[in-house]
Amino acid sequence: MQKKQFALSVKVVILNDAGQCLLIRRPSDCQTNPGQWEFPGGKAELNERFEPALLRETLEETGLNISLTRVAGAAEYELSALKIAYIIMEGQPDSGEVILSEEHTDFAWVNSGEILSFDLAEQFVPFVKSYFKLG
Amino acid sequence: MQKKQFALSVKVVILNDAGQCLLIRRPSDCQTNPGQWEFPGGKAELNERFEPALLRETLEETGLNISLTRVAGAAEYELSALKIAYIIMEGQPDSGEVILSEEHTDFAWVNSGEILSFDLAEQFVPFVKSYFKLG
Numbered sequence: 001m002q003k004k005q006f007a008l009s010v011k012v013v014i015l016n017d018a019g020q021c022l023l024i025r026r027p028s029d030c031q032t033n034p035g036q037w038e039f040p041g042g043k044a045e046l047n048e049r050f051e052p053a054l055l056r057e058t059l060e061e062t063g064l065n066i067s068l069t070r071v072a073g074a075a076e077y078e079l080s081a082l083k084i085a086y087i088i089m090e091g092q093p094d095s096g097e098v099i100l101s102e103e104h105t106d107f108a109w110v111n112s113g114e115i116l117s118f119d120l121a122e123q124f125v126p127f128v129k130s131y132f133k134l135g
Numbered sequence: 136m137q138k139k140q141f142a143l144s145v146k147v148v149i150l151n152d153a154g155q156c157l158l159i160r161r162p163s164d165c166q167t168n169p170g171q172w173e174f175p176g177g178k179a180e181l182n183e184r185f186e187p188a189l190l191r192e193t194l195e196e197t198g199l200n201i202s203l204t205r206v207a208g209a210a211e212y213e214l215s216a217l218k219i220a221y222i223i224m225e226g227q228p229d230s231g232e233v234i235l236s237e238e239h240t241d242f243a244w245v246n247s248g249e250i251l252s253f254d255l256a257e258q259f260v261p262f263v264k265s266y267f268k269l270g
Contacts, residue, residue, distance in 0.1 A: 006203055006224070008145075008185035044185070050143035050220065068141055071220045076206035085185065085206045087143070087222040 004083050006076075010054045011041035011088045011124075013072050013131065014064065020109035021132075022098065023118055024061065027105050032079060033121040037108075039088065054089065062107070063099030066091040073131050077123035088127060139213070141220045145189045146176035146259075148207050148225050148266065149199065155244035156267075157233065158253055159196065162240050167214060168256040172243075174223065189224065197242070198234030201226040208266050212258035223262060 014022040028035040040058045044050065051068060058066050068091045075086040098107050110118065112132040120128065128134065149157040163170040175193045179185065186203060193201055203226045210221040233242050245253065247267040255263065263269065 003202070005184070006186045006206075008179075008222070010143075044143075044179075049140070050179070051140045067138070071141075071209050071211040074206050074209040074222055085222060085224065087209055087220060089141070089220065 004078070004081065006083045006085045008044045009042060009084050009086045010044050010050065010057075011039040011075075011086055012054060012058055012066065012068070012091045013039055013088060014058070014062070014066055014091050014093060016093060016109055018109075020111055021115060022062065022064075023108050023110050023115070023120070024100065024104040025106040025108075026121070027103075035119065036121040037118045038121045038124065041089075058091070061101050061103055064096045065094045067094055073127045075123050075127045077121075084123070086123070086127075088124075088131075139216065139218050141211075141218045143179045144177060144219050144221045145179050145185065145192075146174040146210075146221055146223045147189060147193055147201065147203070148174055148223060149193070149197070149201055150225065150227055151244055153244075155246055156250060157197065157199075158243050158245050158250070158255070159235065159239040160241040160243075161256070162238075170254065171256040172253045173256045173259065176224075193226070196236050196238055199231050200229045202229055208262045210258050210262045212256075219258070221258070221262075223259075223266075 023037040025037050026033050040061045041054055042057045044053055068089050070090050072088045072090040077084045115128055158172040160172050161168050175196045176189055177192045179188055203224050205225050207223045207225040212219045250263055
């Protein structure tokens with residue numbers, strides 16, 4: 001059996017001034033994590049530097065210009081054909097209102113204590129518990 | 136003042152059958168972390184996929200062919216001109232003896248309980264404490 005390779009994905013926890021975190025929801029007809037909530041960001045593309053790639057992807061998905069503040073953590077997920085290694089950054093919005101692309105159907109600014117009540121894509125649950133220091 | 140951008144670096148904790156972890160030592164005339172111990176891996180290069188890039192870099196630095204097993208964690212480091220975001224994988228050697236390149240001066244297979252007695256590059260200390268569950 002062919003060993004599954006790891007691909008890299010870069011995500012961002014965007015925190016607003018009230019300390020709320022932006023979650024965005026995947027369409028219900030998605031192949032992976034249908035209808036589940038996740039963080040902005042995505043596959044790291046070739047020929048792009050790390051930070052500009054994440055800022056561009058975040059702007060496309062959320063309409064927000066953000067600044068990255070620090071490294072928040074890591075996660076992983078096994079798909080049928082490959083595995084995803086996530087590096088998750090922390091950022092803050094510089095400007096703007098959230099305007100979703102067609103890639104997502106809903107968004108919410110969520111207090112850390114409420115984040116686990118959302119149907120979060122399961123690969124992010126261990127990260128969220130550790131990052132937000134939730135039981 | 137120009138904001139420092141994050142660049143991405145990919146590292147690997149290689150564990151042998153005895154559960155020891157491979158550390159490699161930077162030359163004492165290095166600009167960053169001189170004489171300190173670190174994990175194999177390095178900057179993610181353009182036009183390379185994530186896993187092949189890390190396997191190639193590890194082979195160059197250590198002479199080892201490895202397999203990646205899982206995502207181990209993340210770290211960050213601030214240099215004078217930029218910040219580094221590290222994603223750290225876990226791997227195991229498939230074959231071979233350690234043969235260092237000119238980029239490093241020494242290596243050691245280290246039990247997890249002894250790892251903090253090495254002069255580890257400081258950016259990896261929080262990760263090491265968490266990953267190896269050290270006080």
